[in-house]
Amino acid sequence: MSTLFSPISLGQLTLKNRIAIAPMCQYSARDGEATSWHLMHLGHLALSGAGLMFIEATAVEPEGRITPADLGLWSDATEQALGNVLRAVRENSPMPIAIQLAHAGRKASTRAPWEGGAQIPSHAPGGWVTVAPSALPFTPGDEAPMALDKAGLERVRNAFVAAAKRSERLGLDGIELHGAHGYLLHQFLSPLSNRRDDEYGGSLANRLRFPLEVFDAVRAAFPAAKPVGMRVSATDWVEGGWDIEQTAAFAHELEKRDCAFLHVSSGGLSPKQHIPVGPNYQVPFAARLKQEAGMPTITVGLITEPEQAEAIVATGQADMVALARGILYDPRWPWHAAAKLGAQVDAPPQYWRSQPRQFKELFRGAHLGPR
Numbered sequence: 001m002s003t004l005f006s007p008i009s010l011g012q013l014t015l016k017n018r019i020a021i022a023p024m025c026q027y028s029a030r031d032g033e034a035t036s037w038h039l040m041h042l043g044h045l046a047l048s049g050a051g052l053m054f055i056e057a058t059a060v061e062p063e064g065r066i067t068p069a070d071l072g073l074w075s076d077a078t079e080q081a082l083g084n085v086l087r088a089v090r091e092n093s094p095m096p097i098a099i100q101l102a103h104a105g106r107k108a109s110t111r112a113p114w115e116g117g118a119q120i121p122s123h124a125p126g127g128w129v130t131v132a133p134s135a136l137p138f139t140p141g142d143e144a145p146m147a148l149d150k151a152g153l154e155r156v157r158n159a160f161v162a163a164a165k166r167s168e169r170l171g172l173d174g175i176e177l178h179g180a181h182g183y184l185l186h187q188f189l190s191p192l193s194n195r196r197d198d199e200y201g202g203s204l205a206n207r208l209r210f211p212l213e214v215f216d217a218v219r220a221a222f223p224a225a226k227p228v229g230m231r232v233s234a235t236d237w238v239e240g241g242w243d244i245e246q247t248a249a250f251a252h253e254l255e256k257r258d259c260a261f262l263h264v265s266s267g268g269l270s271p272k273q274h275i276p277v278g279p280n281y282q283v284p285f286a287a288r289l290k291q292e293a294g295m296p297t298i299t300v301g302l303i304t305e306p307e308q309a310e311a312i313v314a315t316g317q318a319d320m321v322a323l324a325r326g327i328l329y330d331p332r333w334p335w336h337a338a339a340k341l342g343a344q345v346d347a348p349p350q351y352w353r354s355q356p357r358q359f360k361e362l363f364r365g366a367h368l369g370p371r
């Protein structure tokens, strides 16, 4: 019996298996509005048989976009555009879909990765003034962000709440807050980017305050029956930065607040990071946080092989695995994993006849008919 292909619940949302599609920015929106690319992208991944799909980092206000082409959910127009995509995807797939709500903070106003990813200065076409906990640029030489004042904090918090309400109207199954990869919430957590001297900076409790306020506000604005979780970077990979001990303290606070899951990544806060990248390199962080806080924990990062994913969840190091690059490369990864592990997976009836002869019951409920 495969553990990877056994069900799991995030709050009251039950998933058919423990494979999640990680959030992946597509830099293909227009003024925050989803395009036909999103229909292609989410549509084909929705046929993959994964237990859950996260929609890419979705900005809660225009200034929170990483690039001018980021997806957004801050207006009726952005809500309608995403709604059109989701309607088509859902008509053709039962896969639960969650959205990652995000604000890029000081890492906003940049070019797409395939255009080099550099900052777009605020005076250049397509650029804007970024905001952050403190007026410290991500890269020396970048234009410094504006430190958020009290009114700014309230505006951003309200933008997360408004996006959560739009997410509910869109019938999304869950929300993940982007507290990782050096974006705004992570910028509040890390002592390297947060040098505030008010109640939102300094001590660990103060640095946790704004991310926890955003979590509480979003949790209160989204139906209690649906999960709200947090993506974290477990460490900055920089001496004197945010680390696993501080992440554990954050996880304890989230657990008290009915956080439905923790999605454990790392890095992204500082260009000084040194990451020992390799298979499973982030799994020990997930294992530690799962033990500490006991929330359903998702691990991610260079998980590419079915047996590797199976071992991670079967040994209880994490409750779920998320795949990003691996499932772009092989969008039927869950089918192939189910075949390898002797499990069953959802596939659309239109494709049932593709089941290879040696597998009798790979596709759940499949009736193959004459061959």
Ligand SMILES: Cc1cc2nc3c(=O)[nH]c(=O)nc-3n(C[C@H](O)[C@H](O)[C@H](O)COP(=O)(O)O)c2cc1C
Residues within 6 Å of the ligand: 022, 023, 024, 025, 026, 056, 057, 100, 178, 180, 181, 231, 265, 300, 301, 302, 303, 322, 323, 324, 325, 326
């Ligand atoms: C094209 C692409 C876009 C990404 N966009 C996001 C994003 O929107 N939000 C996020 O938290 N991580 C994002 N990531 C990081 C992934 O979710 C994942 O954590 C990382 O790629 C490691 O997993 P992998 O080894 O399976 O690719 C992105 C990664 C890729 C490859």
